Amino acid sequence: MNATIPASALKKKDFASDQDIRWCPGCGDYAILSGVQKAMADIGAAPHQVAVVSGIGCSSRFPYYMGTYGFHSIHGRAPAIATGLKLANPDLHVWVITGDGDGLSIGGNHMLHALRRNVDLNIILFNNKIYGLTKGQYSPTTEVGHVTPSSPYGSVDLPVIPARFALGAGAGFVARGYDVAKELPELFVEAHAHQGASFVEVLQNCVVFNDGTFDEVNNKKTGSDHRIWVKNGEPMIFGQNSDKGIRVNPTSGHLEAVELGNGITEADLCLHEETNVERAWDLSHMKTLTAFGVLYRVEAVAYDAAVRQQVADIHKKKGNLSMEELLRQGHTWQVD
Amino acid sequence: MNATIPASALKKKDFASDQDIRWCPGCGDYAILSGVQKAMADIGAAPHQVAVVSGIGCSSRFPYYMGTYGFHSIHGRAPAIATGLKLANPDLHVWVITGDGDGLSIGGNHMLHALRRNVDLNIILFNNKIYGLTKGQYSPTTEVGHVTPSSPYGSVDLPVIPARFALGAGAGFVARGYDVAKELPELFVEAHAHQGASFVEVLQNCVVFNDGTFDEVNNKKTGSDHRIWVKNGEPMIFGQNSDKGIRVNPTSGHLEAVELGNGITEADLCLHEETNVERAWDLSHMKTLTAFGVLYRVEAVAYDAAVRQQVADIHKKKGNLSMEELLRQGHTWQVD
Amino acid sequence: MTATNTKGDGQSVVREELSSVVIRFAGDSGDGMQLTGSQFGATSALMGNDLATFPDYPAEIRAPAGTTYGVSGFQVHFASKDIRTPGDAPDVLVAMNPAALMVNLAQLKPHGVLVINTDAFTPANLKKAGYDHNPLEDHSLDAYRLLAVDITKRTLEAVRPHGLSSKDAGRCKNVWTLGLLYWLFDRDPMPTTQWLETKFRKMPDVAAANIAALRAGHIFAENTAMPNGIHPYQVPKAELPKGLYRSIDGNTAAAYGIVMGARLANLPIMYGSYPITPASSLLHHLAKLKHMDVTTFQAEDEIAAVCSAIGASFGGALGVTGTSGPGLALKTEAVGLAIGAELPLVIVNVQRGGPSTGLPTKTEQSDLLFAIYGRNGDAPLPVLAAATPGDCFHMAVEAVRIATQFMTPVILLTDGFLANSAEPWQIPDLDSYEPFPVTFQEEDTEDFQPFKHDANGVRRWVKPGTPNLMYRAGGLEKADGPGNISYDPDNHQAMTKLRANKVAGVANTIPAASIEQGDTTGDLVYVGWGSTHGAITQAVAQLREEGHSVSHIHLRYLNPLPRGLEKLLRGFKHVVVPEMNNGMLDKVLRSEFLIDAKGIDKVKGLPFQIRELVEDGRQRLGAKPEKNSNVVAMGAE
Amino acid sequence: MTATNTKGDGQSVVREELSSVVIRFAGDSGDGMQLTGSQFGATSALMGNDLATFPDYPAEIRAPAGTTYGVSGFQVHFASKDIRTPGDAPDVLVAMNPAALMVNLAQLKPHGVLVINTDAFTPANLKKAGYDHNPLEDHSLDAYRLLAVDITKRTLEAVRPHGLSSKDAGRCKNVWTLGLLYWLFDRDPMPTTQWLETKFRKMPDVAAANIAALRAGHIFAENTAMPNGIHPYQVPKAELPKGLYRSIDGNTAAAYGIVMGARLANLPIMYGSYPITPASSLLHHLAKLKHMDVTTFQAEDEIAAVCSAIGASFGGALGVTGTSGPGLALKTEAVGLAIGAELPLVIVNVQRGGPSTGLPTKTEQSDLLFAIYGRNGDAPLPVLAAATPGDCFHMAVEAVRIATQFMTPVILLTDGFLANSAEPWQIPDLDSYEPFPVTFQEEDTEDFQPFKHDANGVRRWVKPGTPNLMYRAGGLEKADGPGNISYDPDNHQAMTKLRANKVAGVANTIPAASIEQGDTTGDLVYVGWGSTHGAITQAVAQLREEGHSVSHIHLRYLNPLPRGLEKLLRGFKHVVVPEMNNGMLDKVLRSEFLIDAKGIDKVKGLPFQIRELVEDGRQRLGAKPEKNSNVVAMGAE
Numbered sequence A, B: 001m002n003a004t005i006p007a008s009a010l011k012k013k014d015f016a017s018d019q020d021i022r023w024c025p026g027c028g029d030y031a032i033l034s035g036v037q038k039a040m041a042d043i044g045a046a047p048h049q050v051a052v053v054s055g056i057g058c059s060s061r062f063p064y065y066m067g068t069y070g071f072h073s074i075h076g077r078a079p080a081i082a083t084g085l086k087l088a089n090p091d092l093h094v095w096v097i098t099g100d101g102d103g104l105s106i107g108g109n110h111m112l113h114a115l116r117r118n119v120d121l122n123i124i125l126f127n128n129k130i131y132g133l134t135k136g137q138y139s140p141t142t143e144v145g146h147v148t149p150s151s152p153y154g155s156v157d158l159p160v161i162p163a164r165f166a167l168g169a170g171a172g173f174v175a176r177g178y179d180v181a182k183e184l185p186e187l188f189v190e191a192h193a194h195q196g197a198s199f200v201e202v203l204q205n206c207v208v209f210n211d212g213t214f215d216e217v218n219n220k221k222t223g224s225d226h227r228i229w230v231k232n233g234e235p236m237i238f239g240q241n242s243d244k245g246i247r248v249n250p251t252s253g254h255l256e257a258v259e260l261g262n263g264i265t266e267a268d269l270c271l272h273e274e275t276n277v278e279r280a281w282d283l284s285h286m287k288t289l290t291a292f293g294v295l296y297r298v299e300a301v302a303y304d305a306a307v308r309q310q311v312a313d314i315h316k317k318k319g320n321l322s323m324e325e326l327l328r329q330g331h332t333w334q335v336d
Numbered sequence C, D: 001m002t003a004t005n006t007k008g009d010g011q012s013v014v015r016e017e018l019s020s021v022v023i024r025f026a027g028d029s030g031d032g033m034q035l036t037g038s039q040f041g042a043t044s045a046l047m048g049n050d051l052a053t054f055p056d057y058p059a060e061i062r063a064p065a066g067t068t069y070g071v072s073g074f075q076v077h078f079a080s081k082d083i084r085t086p087g088d089a090p091d092v093l094v095a096m097n098p099a100a101l102m103v104n105l106a107q108l109k110p111h112g113v114l115v116i117n118t119d120a121f122t123p124a125n126l127k128k129a130g131y132d133h134n135p136l137e138d139h140s141l142d143a144y145r146l147l148a149v150d151i152t153k154r155t156l157e158a159v160r161p162h163g164l165s166s167k168d169a170g171r172c173k174n175v176w177t178l179g180l181l182y183w184l185f186d187r188d189p190m191p192t193t194q195w196l197e198t199k200f201r202k203m204p205d206v207a208a209a210n211i212a213a214l215r216a217g218h219i220f221a222e223n224t225a226m227p228n229g230i231h232p233y234q235v236p237k238a239e240l241p242k243g244l245y246r247s248i249d250g251n252t253a254a255a256y257g258i259v260m261g262a263r264l265a266n267l268p269i270m271y272g273s274y275p276i277t278p279a280s281s282l283l284h285h286l287a288k289l290k291h292m293d294v295t296t297f298q299a300e301d302e303i304a305a306v307c308s309a310i311g312a313s314f315g316g317a318l319g320v321t322g323t324s325g326p327g328l329a330l331k332t333e334a335v336g337l338a339i340g341a342e343l344p345l346v347i348v349n350v351q352r353g354g355p356s357t358g359l360p361t362k363t364e365q366s367d368l369l370f371a372i373y374g375r376n377g378d379a380p381l382p383v384l385a386a387a388t389p390g391d392c393f394h395m396a397v398e399a400v401r402i403a404t405q406f407m408t409p410v411i412l413l414t415d416g417f418l419a420n421s422a423e424p425w426q427i428p429d430l431d432s433y434e435p436f437p438v439t440f441q442e443e444d445t446e447d448f449q450p451f452k453h454d455a456n457g458v459r460r461w462v463k464p465g466t467p468n469l470m471y472r473a474g475g476l477e478k479a480d481g482p483g484n485i486s487y488d489p490d491n492h493q494a495m496t497k498l499r500a501n502k503v504a505g506v507a508n509t510i511p512a513a514s515i516e517q518g519d520t521t522g523d524l525v526y527v528g529w530g531s532t533h534g535a536i537t538q539a540v541a542q543l544r545e546e547g548h549s550v551s552h553i554h555l556r557y558l559n560p561l562p563r564g565l566e567k568l569l570r571g572f573k574h575v576v577v578p579e580m581n582n583g584m585l586d587k588v589l590r591s592e593f594l595i596d597a598k599g600i601d602k603v604k605g606l607p608f609q610i611r612e613l614v615e616d617g618r619q620r621l622g623a624k625p626e627k628n629s630n631v632v633a634m635g636a637e
């Protein structure tokens, strides 16, 4: 547990509902659920102060398993529903759970606008690169060539990179994790701490329809050669033997993964600057490597806070207006 | 006219329809219409080989004024309609005309997916930072604080940067122009030449509801101090007196605008590399300066071409299948 | 009747007294006709006339000058008697250019007054409007009382001292014309003068120029000998019920009604909407009321708009959304979610011409069946409709009441005509409204069940944030009571019936069906809903005066229908439904009651005219249509 | 009747001959029941039986093992006689675990055969299923003929040589069970063996293990003395009309019908869709047919899906989209555009339980009124419905014909039951279909008008790319003829009527209303549509056998209704509409004909049972329900 997180009397199980979990045995969703519950206990907000809003998909069944308030809504619309919820009930901690289909296919537009408006939502996108609930069609994050029921000869659609999409949308907090990573709860705690929209992509294994897609990065043995967990201000080193790192390519000025040795030393590596949007852009999609952790974080006023501030200002300036006054505004005349 | 464009017997007026134009006098849309018509004449495809698809908005009335095939569809859906059209009728040159509301508010999702799939469409987004046709409400590109009928106390929504959105979506061609720029037709010609989705944002003045928003960059006198037209491989110099330029900030590694002199010489400026997506990211949103021209261009197979290729491959591999054969596939049995 | 007052030169003016006048202002989209018409209307309301207005403008912001499709019109009907419609045909037509004349002349009453800006009758403009000859010169207007004035020139002269650009100066010609008509109809120019001062507060030159133009038009009329047949008129105050009045249009009334409803329910409002003609001004009005517990959210599209409202309702606020046809189409799926999750939601649908984008600025009633049946699955909800601009206030309160008391989405139908037209409205006694405060469930009972239903099939509303009542809502079928996902066949049937019965039960809380005008039995009943109210009322009155046995029922609740309707309908030989669509309510009545209801379908983007219904009535009831009824022009001796 | 064949040990087996058997396979979502059931069905079809199947599974991919809500079922009805439904109640229940028994036992016929995997009856599983006692031990199953086998153990033994993981080995138990039932009902294991070989082509171990399991189950049955009351059965071939047959489900048939329609229209297909249960397999089937002029586009959502199809139709291809309720909701706005732009478009809507997300894997007919009325504005379109899985082929052809010949969107309604259930289908004589090739306008006539309408109100289709015919389409109202934007009131009325009349005119091209079974007049007529066909047919047959005057009308065209329907309906004292919704077609008939049609509304996510309708008929017609009808279990002596 991160030292900055307040100790809390709440336990993981306080955030579990009484409903049986209906995911397939072995699904990556279980680990994420557990991570969220742990994070919530660490955050220390009581279950009744939390609402979890989702769309439709295997991942979106999430709210049923949480002992908090929850809304399992319709396909793709969770960010819009959550925005209304947050505006109406600003003290709630609002989480959005979505999938690569729910959040980036049908729901891409609401995602874009929740992010650019910077609504104070904690958005977790379960990316299994497949439509689970409808039995395995390719999704907008599926790699080209993937054979699925709807692409019997291989998909020809170029995939979207969720983190890049989020950056392009102007998101102020962009992070990435994977289902079984021990760092996951901490990532959620960070997302929660951020004022405004937090976008966390979690790579998630669908054992039934897309088993092993993320094996390269989360394989117990070799995974650490293909992933890096970045931390603000710390040097970007990775690899089973901490023998690899990220530096600025001296010619292009952009980030690249390198092996230490052959004249490249730790001093050549760069420190992760999480407030640097251009760096985050580079990090979000590297050739041989997947970056995890908080890729980008910048402070800005949350949309809902700005809305409330405006209401407060107008109240202050104009006072309350009664219904009678409202109806009598402007020209009126008396008929006797 | 760019020397690489074939001379053509077609004239601008061959691309005009017989319909009266119904935009407000002085609207920036007129100049863009003229630019498109000129570009089409330069491109040299006959009017019947061209289709223009739009959504709803002042800008989306565009197809009525073109002597080509046209479809003035419904709000936000032009990229989806155009995708179907291109798949069904691949020889057509398909243009999409949209506005900041049509293309980025209600239509953001279709825009995202047309771009990431890389459908061979030439998309022109008229950005007047306002909803014109519905009489002046703020749009997703409107600056914070703008007072409009729907934001009587000033808008609190953070705007989206269209070019960054397009890059985040994975677009392979991202360009920017403004309504009265003489370079506009050339930009459209380039967009057309690009295989796959081309995204061209055109800053457009709405004289009625948002007059002068782009004055800083397109002001006849001082505009050139605030805008740069970039060209691949050429140094990034700008300013009334060509006394300013863009260089790589030696510390951050990212682009910044500088004044020449004080030890900074032309040699310090960088050349525009249009295939460099990270550079394009930087260029797309600079602090004191707006970049115009082709910000980013990279070749990739167009979606529709990939679809056709797959069909051809399957045809080749499996031959034609007759209806009779289809119905008799698998187990059948005879009842006598 | 006549009356007198004083002319500018001290001579007394003899004014002919009229009981009602219809003026249509018509000109280019850029000519400011909407402003001119609404000022005339507002002034007439303030002067105590009964009033109805009808703006009719193209979908373009400013279509090219001089074209017929760029013509913008605004009709004002003001009277000393009770009127309900903007008038079938204008007594006075103001045509600011040839196109305006071309489009509108046919509707002017025979011998009507025609005010024309001769400066605009240039060869170019005549050609654009499709005239081969100048109608001012070829005697084609001889049948009318023509007041041809070089308005542009006189305006430019009048505003010259204020140093406006010639473009801006020319723009004042509408106000000059208004001044002329103010004198002609004895209107007080003061309110408009004040209004101009406020509007152009930040541009004092423009304000001064406009006020000068207004005065100049007024003075011109005062000092000019009017052509034959035109003389000053006067329309005395109407005898309206006592009380405090204001002028109101339907969207303002609906916006204020929502606020009123929320106050009665003791809830804050979250209005999520996406701009669309003719509903946008609901958003504009509510956005100004941030100091009245109103949050507005301009969403990225209609789906997000309705979803944000649903999210707000889930959160314990009153979620409201407003739109028009194409937007309602997009909200369809989400409305089903609100039904399934049993959450309150108010949807105001300001109908416009369809299908598809259709006629965005024109009025229609063609979303009725869509509102009632337009969702996947068995997904019933209450549908209400307002009958007049002012009635939008009351029906919006009703929509809020039903939504919150029955935990259901409610669709309130208005239309472009109601939305844009104004009428004098007696400000209601707010104390006469019974409050219906929402009490959220707060007690942590041991057997707490979020989807437990009371005798009316209504569940309790729980506000997230309440300790110990954490629950999950959703769109999958829920077990009656606990609300967990249930695929149980019997439960689904029970829940389907429960949802249907809940909506049907709304009928117990609304007024029983009643006759609006006429006897409770007879030969013919016109059954209307929505904005046809005025035309039907007036037509029925006229038919009854002619001795016909005709009555009027006006439905404000379309689903469920009010109790007792069938019995009432069976009291009439003919049941006829005039609608601005291709036949919708008649379908509902036929199916519901097996009564042979017939439709009168007008799908022209325009409201009914009184005479259309009067003629229909006469035909059905066998009387010969009276000749030349309704065609005696104002002041025609 | 009995028949003989040879047992494994050379002894001859006496098989009891049955005319029809209903088997329900039930187990965990992960137990492969859908596969088992459909193999049994396919084999029975191949062996010449008449067949109907009914898969019934939860919305979760693999709900937690052992829970009641995770139970997946598949019912197979196979017979030597004409059957039309998957059977009211199973004669044989295969329960792979306690939860499957718990959920399904109540439906098993008295004295029915119960095949149970005893290995799954562990204390943990019993508890999960809600059993206090083990029903295998407490005599609660004594009323049934129990065949309790340790299936898991025997499967593991059988597949051991093939070296599978124990998880994979365990998965073969469904195939073992299939082997057992194959012997019991005299099914040929060969087709399944071949099918396994193909399916697991790339995993030869798995293929071999499954085949071993199938054999082992078969051998077990052959060599084991069956418990009292169970003996081998035989169901002879059915007397089907001569011809070549295959087994087909509704989605396959609809997909193929679309392809057939497109061939008759001489058009390529662009199928734009977004996956949704139970419509997704339309996309899967069509995606495989890239070599048949089919392009498929998996869109980002349903709006993009329908829009891509509209774009394709604008481009001169046949635009088709398929979906289910929530998706249809999202397509609403765009369908209006296709109506306004007068473009062909085929929309297949595979109905499922609503409202909202509802019951995604269950069947329902509750989108009927939505399909007919669910669009903003006056936006009529033809609505068709398929009655059986095979009929989906024919009605899809019809949808294509009407869409292309009338330049209109068409909605074809099917449902989850049709989509998923299979029947033996006589491959139609394709030459019997009259081609209806589309001829695009190509001549450059001087007075070319893209929206000029022929006598049927149909415009010519112009394919972009054609020289000199450049035109603009759109959703704003168009001038009749040139198609330019028109705000003209009379034009709008004329266009509205034209659109309505065009759709009404479709009635002239469809078969007149007819009686499906029974006399043309009588006491009672059941009017059905869609997948209720089988149950109504069988119920009417039974009621008629009992001497009742009952007939059956089945509507395949819901809008417009077929000619002559009113006259037919008036020939019956009672008009009754059984529907899997809360009452929809009855509303349409009432409104259309003022006939007092009554509904039988079943909203349980399940098809009608024959006996439900038989009982309804008896009640309405006054006869006492026969005792114990339909409850004599298979082979019960």
Ligand SMILES: Cc1ncc(C[n+]2csc(CCOP(=O)(O)OP(=O)(O)O)c2C)c(N)n1
Pocket: A056, A057, A058, A059, A060, A075, A098, A099, A100, A101, A102, A103, A126, A128, A130, A131, A132, A133, A134, A139, D274, D275, D276, D277, D302, D326, D327, D330, D357
């Ligand atoms: C409007 C609508 N369209 C389609 C569907 C069908 N549908 C349900 S979930 C889903 C995809 C889910 O994919 P994803 O979000 O990646 O979730 P996963 O199941 O992979 O966790 C689809 C297409 C639906 N329920 N509603």
Ligand SMILES: Cc1ncc(C[n+]2csc(CCOP(=O)(O)OP(=O)(O)O)c2C)c(N)n1
Pocket: B056, B057, B058, B059, B060, B075, B098, B099, B100, B101, B102, B103, B126, B128, B130, B131, B132, B133, B134, B139, C274, C275, C276, C277, C302, C326, C327, C330, C357
């Ligand atoms: C479904 C739907 N929602 C809303 C509208 C109303 N509407 C028409 S145009 C428009 C905004 C247009 O803005 P933009 O795309 O920026 O075009 P502009 O008029 O500024 O060129 C809106 C909201 C509509 N026609 N359809």
Ligand code: SF4
Pocket: A022, A023, A024, A026, A027, A028, A029, A058, A059, A128, A132, A133, A205, A206, A207, A208, A209, D061, D062
């Ligand atoms: S289908 Fe895939 S994503 Fe869905 S529950 Fe099963 S394993 Fe998880």
Ligand code: SF4
Pocket: B022, B023, B024, B026, B027, B028, B029, B058, B059, B128, B132, B133, B205, B206, B207, B208, B209, C061, C062
């Ligand atoms: S409203 Fe603005 S964008 Fe629209 S036509 Fe007028 S000036 Fe152009």
Ligand SMILES: [Mg+2]
Pocket: A057, A099, A100, A101, A126, A127, A128, A129, A130, A131, A132, A139
């Ligand atoms: Mg997924």
Ligand SMILES: [Mg+2]
Pocket: B057, B099, B100, B101, B126, B127, B128, B129, B130, B131, B132, B139
């Ligand atoms: Mg705009």
